Amino acid sequence: MSLALLDEADDDIISIDSIHYDFEKIRAATNDFSDDNKLGQGGFGAVYWGTLENGQEIGVKRLSVNSSQGDAEFKNEVLLLVKLQHKNLVRLLGFASKGRERLLVYEFARNGSLDNFIFDPIKASSLDWDKRYTIIRGIARGLLYLHEDSMLRIIHRDLKASNVLLDENMNPKISDFGMARLLELDQTQDTTSRIVGT
Structure with a gap:
């Protein structure tokens, strides 16, 4: 997978074909960001379920265009996730942008988030x-x-x-890296303040 690069001069993401998706194809995959496809709402935007033309299911985070933190979070999450690859981290498939619209495209976690199981007595009983x-x-x-x-x-x-998202086999995948911090080798978590990608 190619890395997305941050252009320091104008703070824009430089599109790399291997991870850049056409915005209109993602819009179509989510039925124009339909409420029926909406999986949840966070502080920085909504998450939607979608299906690409090839049948692949995806999760799409649509960052709020009104949030001043939206652009920074978008860049932070893209730059982090293209560098981080582990079976227990949600896999970033790519991104799309159009004007002020920013989308992150992820693998789809069929069983949703862990909180849906913890706080639902019926689902919780299925967790032996x-x-x-x-x-x-x-x-x-x-x-x-x-x-x-x-x-x-x-x-x-x-x-x-x-x-924490759960795939079809109930394997956990840590998601949402918008608030993550990068530590220097000699730094502790108590002293860090730098956001990755800024």
């Missing part, structure tokens, strides 16, 4: 101890990768059940 252990272990492995094993040392800063 083996599944719970697998989920906890996967989250821990994802965090270990971020903190110790990746080329970058990353502190997520917003890890919660709603930011």
Whole structure:
């Protein structure tokens, strides 16, 4: 996968064909960002389910055009996720932009977020101890990768059940890196303040 590059002169994402999606194709995949396709709403925008022309299911984060933090979060998440590859991190497939519209295109996690299972008594009863252990272990492995094993040392800063997605096999995938921080090698999480990509 090619990296997306940040043009420091004008703060725009330089499109790399391997991860750049046509905005109109993503709009069509989500039925024009239909409420029927809406999976959730966060502080920086909404997340939609979609299906590409080839039948592949995707998750699309549509950042709010009114949020002053939207552009910074978009760049932060793209720059982080194209560099981070682990089975317990949500996989960024690409991005799309048009004017002030910014989209992040992810692999689709069929079982939604962990909070849907924790806070729903019926769904919670489906999580036996083996599944719970697998989920906890996967989250821990994802965090270990971020903190110790990746080329970058990353502190997520917003890890919660709603930011842990579950695939069709109930494997956890840490998502939403918009608030993440990059640590210098000699830095601790108590002293970090720099956002990756800015």
